[in-house]
Amino acid sequence: MIFRQLFDKTSSTYTYLLASRHGGEALLIDPVFEQTQRYLKLLEELDLKLVKVVDTHIHADHVSAMGKLRDETRCVTVMGEQSPADVVSMRVRDNDPLTIEGLTLTALHTPGHTPESYSFMMEDRVFTGDTLLIRGTGRTDFQNGSPHEQYHSLFDRLLKLPDNTLVYPGHDYKGDTVSTIEEEKAFNPRLQVRSPDEYADIMNNLNLANPAMMDVAVPENLKQGLRSSAQHRVAVMEVDEILAGWPYQDCHFVDIREDSERSRYGAIPNSIHAPYGRFDQYCNSSGPLSGLAKSNRVLLYCAVGERSTLAVEIATELGLQNVAHIPGGFTAWKQANGPIEEIS
Numbered sequence: 001m002i003f004r005q006l007f008d009k010t011s012s013t014y015t016y017l018l019a020s021r022h023g024g025e026a027l028l029i030d031p032v033f034e035q036t037q038r039y040l041k042l043l044e045e046l047d048l049k050l051v052k053v054v055d056t057h058i059h060a061d062h063v064s065a066m067g068k069l070r071d072e073t074r075c076v077t078v079m080g081e082q083s084p085a086d087v088v089s090m091r092v093r094d095n096d097p098l099t100i101e102g103l104t105l106t107a108l109h110t111p112g113h114t115p116e117s118y119s120f121m122m123e124d125r126v127f128t129g130d131t132l133l134i135r136g137t138g139r140t141d142f143q144n145g146s147p148h149e150q151y152h153s154l155f156d157r158l159l160k161l162p163d164n165t166l167v168y169p170g171h172d173y174k175g176d177t178v179s180t181i182e183e184e185k186a187f188n189p190r191l192q193v194r195s196p197d198e199y200a201d202i203m204n205n206l207n208l209a210n211p212a213m214m215d216v217a218v219p220e221n222l223k224q225g226l227r228s229s230a231q232h233r234v235a236v237m238e239v240d241e242i243l244a245g246w247p248y249q250d251c252h253f254v255d256i257r258e259d260s261e262r263s264r265y266g267a268i269p270n271s272i273h274a275p276y277g278r279f280d281q282y283c284n285s286s287g288p289l290s291g292l293a294k295s296n297r298v299l300l301y302c303a304v305g306e307r308s309t310l311a312v313e314i315a316t317e318l319g320l321q322n323v324a325h326i327p328g329g330f331t332a333w334k335q336a337n338g339p340i341e342e343i344s
């Protein structure tokens with residue numbers, strides 16, 4: 001496994017790079033905007049293809065590099081389903097697997113620092129974002145934080161992981177890099193409490209100043225996604241237009257979401273499945289989509305229209321004509337009460 005812990009000095013943020021092998025797929029957790037070129041250089045040096053970028057929550061102390069990395073690499077942006085960000089390519093729920101080639105992380109919803117805070121478990125380690133820090137915990141006094149929720153996230157979720165689980169936090173202000181669940185249980189001063197109320201008492205009396213970057217970072221991090229106008233930079237077909245002519249015979253619907261999303265939410269009836277992670281293989285000269293595009297329009301869709309915007313660009317670059325996508329994706333389709341086929 002390739003594992004790197006990258007530090008941003010200004011915000012004391014840790015960013016994690018994960019991959020199973022040189023030449024394979026990579027994932028970044030909590031990248032910082034100002035470090036984007038450093039990540040891209042390292043990915044190139046290690047011969048890695050960035051396929052997913054995860055933010056554990058909406059950060060208040062730095063601007064995320066999620067949107068910038070998507071623009072540079074066409075990777076998939078990931079957050080928890082509770083994220084207030086308007087457009088995120090893929091949303092995970094509690095206990096969902098998050099996969100790249102050769103690696104699986106498990107999403108753990110650990111609210112408290114913010115309602116949408118997630119931790120991610122992988123084999124012997126857990127990435128705790130700002131929920132559990134080394135000898136500390138993330139503040140709960142802004143962004144709809146809740147010390148009671150955080151207490152449960154800590155005591156009922158994270159501290160129940162095996163004692164030898166390595167703890168990799170989202171920040172450290174003293175230069176510590178890693179801890180374990182056992183160490184934190186024993187030595188983290190915030191965890192030496194007997195009740196949620198006692199914990200809340202500590203958290204409600206920290207009297208911390210707001211992060212210097214907060215007024216810039218939060219609004220910026222809420223709008224990293226490819227919104228409607230960006231989704232219209234490629235050929236589109238709107239949900240209303242499709243439904244007005246339903247059953248729509250004049251195009252091939254192509255679902256580019258992952259299996260887990262299809263089985264959870266269903267799909268547009270009679271869609272072909274061409275997952276975004278291997279999308280270029282579907283578009284090359286021997287791939288199924290290049291043949292289909294010759295007969296009829298190929299209409300791509302994903303969850304919210306972000307991946308499908310990028311997929312239209314990929315298809316076009318690979319020489320396919322007659323490819324468009326559905327802005328707003330399957331979410332817009334569902335909102336308009338479009339017919340749905342269950343996928344087992």
Ligand SMILES: [Fe+2]
Pocket residue numbers: 057058059060061113130138
């Ligand atoms: Fe935070």
